[in-house]
Amino acid sequence: HQATTRRPRQLGAGAGHAGVRKHAQCCRQRLQAVMGQRQGEALLRAISSLAQCVLRWPDTIFEAYILVVDHAWLFIAFVVSLCRVSFRLAPFDFERYCFAKAYHLDQPRFSVAAKWVDTAKVNNGKDVLRATLWTPVGADGPLPTVVIRNPYGNHSAVGVEWGQIILAERGYAVLLQDTRGRFGSDGDFVPVENEREDGAETVRWVRQQPWCNGKVAVFGISYLGLTAWACVGGLKSGELQAAVPIVAQSRVHSVVFREGGGFSLELLITWLTLVLKVMVQPSRLDALRSVVRMWFSGHWRTAAEVAPLCELDEQLLGYKWPFFQAALTDPAPDGAFWRSRDVLCELRPGHAHSVVPPPIHIISCWYDFFCTQALHDFEMASRSQPHAKLTVLPCGHWGLVSLEAQQLMFRSLLACLDEHLAGLKDQNRRALPMLEWYDLRRSADDGHLPIQLCMLGSRRWKGFGEWPPQARSRPLYLLHSGQLWRAPPAVDAAR
Numbered sequence: 289h290q291a292t293t294r295r296p297r298q299l300g301a302g303a304g305h306a307g308v309r310k311h312a313q314c315c316r317q318r319l320q321a322v323m324g325q326r327q328g329e330a331l332l333r334a335i336s337s338l339a340q341c342v343l344r345w346p347d348t349i350f351e352a353y354i355l356v357v358d359h360a361w362l363f364i365a366f367v368v369s370l371c372r373v374s375f376r377l378a379p380f381d382f383e384r385y386c387f388a389k390a391y392h393l394d395q396p397r398f399s400v401a402a403k404w405v406d407t408a409k410v411n412n413g414k415d416v417l418r419a420t421l422w423t424p425v426g427a428d429g430p431l432p433t434v435v436i437r438n439p440y441g442n443h444s445a446v447g448v449e450w451g452q453i454i455l456a457e458r459g460y461a462v463l464l465q466d467t468r469g470r471f472g473s474d475g476d477f478v479p480v481e482n483e484r485e486d487g488a489e490t491v492r493w494v495r496q497q498p499w500c501n502g503k504v505a506v507f508g509i510s511y512l513g514l515t516a517w518a519c520v521g522g523l524k525s526g527e528l529q530a531a532v533p534i535v536a537q538s539r540v541h542s543v544v545f546r547e548g549g550g551f552s553l554e555l556l557i558t559w560l561t562l563v564l565k566v567m568v569q570p571s572r573l574d575a576l577r578s579v580v581r582m583w584f585s586g587h588w589r590t591a592a593e594v595a596p597l598c599e600l601d602e603q604l605l606g607y608k609w610p611f612f613q614a615a616l617t618d619p620a621p622d623g624a625f626w627r628s629r630d631v632l633c634e635l636r637p638g639h640a641h642s643v644v645p646p647p648i649h650i651i652s653c654w655y656d657f658f659c660t661q662a663l664h665d666f667e668m669a670s671r672s673q674p675h676a677k678l679t680v681l682p683c684g685h686w687g688l689v690s691l692e693a694q695q696l697m698f699r700s701l702l703a704c705l706d707e708h709l710a711g712l713k714d715q716n717r718r719a720l721p722m723l724e725w726y727d728l729r730r731s732a733d734d735g736h737l738p739i740q741l742c743m744l745g746s747r748r749w750k751g752f753g754e755w756p757p758q759a760r761s762r763p764l765y766l767l768h769s770g771q772l773w774r775a776p777p778a779v780d781a782a783r
Contacts (some may be wrong), residue, residue: 289556304691305461308534329772338449351622351724351725351728354724354725355692355725357692358389358392358691358695359389359390359691361386361387361390361635362386362387362691364386364392365383365384365386365387365390368380368382368383368386369383373572377457378400378402378672379399379400379453381396381399384396384453386760387454390691390695391454391694391695391698391699392692392695392699392721392722392723393454393458393698393699393702393721394458394718394719394720394721395460395718396457396458397424397457397458398425398426398456398457398458398459399425399426399457399459400422400423400424400425400453400456401422401423401425402420402421402423403420403421403422404418404419404420404472405418405420405421405463405491406418407419407463407465407487407490407494408488408489408490408492408493409487409489410468410475410482410485411468411475412480414474414475415473415474415475416469416471416473416474417465417466417467417468417473417474417486417489417490418465418466418472418474419463419464419465419466419472420452420463420464421461421462421463421464421499422452422453422455422456422461422462422463422464423456423461423462423499424456424457424458424459424460424461427459429461429498429499429501429597430498430499430500431459431460431461431499431500431501432460432461432463432500432501432503432504432505432529432709432710433460433462433463433494433497433499433500433501433503433504433505433509434451434455434460434461434462434463434504434505434506434507434705434709435462435463435465435487435490435491435494435504435505435506435519436450436451436452436462436463436464436465436506436507436508436512437465437467437486437490437506437508437512437515437516437519438450438464438465438466438467438470438508438512438515439466439467439470439477439511439512439515439563439567440470440511440512440562440563440567441466441471441567441595443471446639450464450508450509450512451507451509451698452464453703454518454698455701455702455705457555457657457709458702458718460705460709461499462594463494465490467482467483467486467515467720468482468486474536475504478611479611480514480518480540480631480632481611481628482517482627483514483515483518483522483632484516484518484519484521484522484632485522487506487515487516487518487519487522487523488519488522488523488527488728490519491504491506491523491527491528492523492527495527501748503529503709504527504528504529504709505528505529505530505531505532505646505704505705505708505709506519506520506528506530506531506532506533507531507532507533507534507535507701508532508533508534508711509535509536509688509697510534510535510536510685510688511535511536511537511559513533513536513537514533514536514537514538514540514632516531516533517533517536517537517538517632517633518533518632518633519531520538520632520633520643520645520646520648521631521632521633521634521641521643523643524643525643525644525646529646529647529708529709530646530647530648530649530704530705530708530709531646531647531648531649532648532649532651532700532701532704532705533648533650533651534651534652534688534697535652535653535656535658535662535685536584536658536662537649537658537661537662537665537689538631538632538633538634538635538661538665539630539631539632539661540626540630540631540632540781541621541626541629541630541662542616542621542661543555543657543658543662544556545619545621547660547719548728549619549734552595552657553592553597553600554592555657557588557591557592557600557604558588560601560604560605560612561587561588561591561604563580564604564605565578565582565604565605566578566579580770590603591604596625597616598613598616598617600612601613601707607689633645635665635668635669635672636668637668637671637672644672644673645669645672645673645676646673646708647675647676647704648669648673648675648676648677648698649676649677649678649679649701649706650662650665650666650669650676650677650678650679650701650703651678651680651681651696651697651700652678652679652680653680653681653682653684653685653687653693654680654681654683654742654744655682655683655684655687656683656684656685657684657685658685659680663680663755666678666739666755667755667756670738670755672753673680675708677700677704677738677739677740677766678702678738678739678740678741678755679696679739679740679741680740680741680742681693681696681742682742682744682747692725694695695723695726696723696726699723701718702718702720703717705751706718726749730748730749730750730751731750731751733752734750734751734752736751737751737752737753737755738752738753739751739752739753739754739755762774765777
């Protein structure tokens with residue numbers, strides 16, 4: 289019965305379905321008559337669960353094998369990368385081959401080159417934003433360009449992979465820029481305050497460069513995703529051709545103050561420590577030593593117990609931080625402090641500052657603190673942008689570092705850029721290897737729908753055409769065993 293309802297295409301259709309279901313119901317009634325209602329229902333549930341497990345065993349074993357192989361490729365790539373970084377060398381071909389195998393991407397077409405560049409001037413020309421420009425060696429220019437704005441540094445040829453190498457070796461120019469006041473860029477760093485202005489000036493500067501063909505996209509993860517939203521919000525229609533914000537949202541206030549007024553203490557402690565204490569260390573080894581030292585000294589536990597909250601910055605940083613103090617003093621979203629800092633991109637139709645976003649692919653996670661607003665962002669964006677897409681993974685914010693999440697993230701990113709930046713049509717799109725845990729857990733007819741969600745529990749992927757999905761009611765009946773069942777329980781004739 290379970291097999292018939294779950295896999296009808298494999299077992300036939302029409303009268304065959306009705307006959308099998310009728311036979312299953314008859315067997316169920318006979319079993320209950322022999323064993324009694326409660327015992328019969330319990331046995332049927334056990335048989336049903338066992339049958340479902342047996343049906344899934346081949347796929348589960350195959351997916352597990354593939355994941356082991358993928359992690360082996362990633363481990364090899366990581367070891368080679370560590371050796372390369374130790375000698376401060378450019379990426380090796382074998383290293384990039386291993387990463388492509390691990391991420392289930394097509395093999396790189398180009399080697400890459402990186403150079404340090406001065407970019408846009410901001411703050412009335414007082415500050416210069418600096419970046420690393422990554423380009424594919426030997427590609428015919430000018431090139432479609434991706435802008436990544438980053439407050440975390442480590443963007444040299446031996447730095448952290450934010451996606452710049454993956455994109456450059458597949459034909460895109462990538463500008464990985466330090467945000468204002470961070471590392472190579474001039475000015476003072478104030479979270480989110482200047483991102484709309486700086487992002488807009490950067491994109492306009494990029495469009496004027498000889499290596500850019502006028503088609504620009506923005507992309508980023510977490511805070512880098514916030515800067516991507518800020519670029520969308522600060523530009524006019526047509527200045528951007530695509531955007532891919534990942535585990536991010538278009539508004540900031542709800543990140544700091546949760547629904548009901550709760551303060552995001554753990555998030556703020558982690559982020560402030562990462563940005564203002566760890567990432568500013570001169571080397572990776574120094575950053576690792578800093579983290580280990582704080583871990584054994586009880587840094588996070590002590591900070592979490594600080595009261596009142598206005599003393600948290602002094603405990604974490606050793607000084608009063610004006611931005612933090614002002615944010616706490618005026619917590620209302622429409623107050624003087626947050627009024628100009630909350631909205632990175634206004635998506636509400638009819639609003640005075642509303643924008644029509646470019647083709648956009650929002651990627652979030654069910655357990656991410658950005659998820660609720662990200663879903664709302666997609667709902668708003670899809671009203672004015674027919675090419676809006678949404679993907680929701682079954683993990684939390686930090687779960688995005690997992691191999692499975694990165695596999696799907698980079699595939700989605702390349703698909704969006706290929707379509708809207710490079711202009712590749714269906715017949716010319718890059719051929720990507722099958723992603724077994726994703727492709728095998730979905731029906732074949734919904735893979736091209738704009739919304740892709742992972743169902744929690746079963747971890748099967750399901751496509752939808754709109755958000756929120758249309759509701760569909762299904763009656764479930766409570767059994768004596770405390771479980772829910774689709775069919776009403778048989779009633780004892782004596783009752």
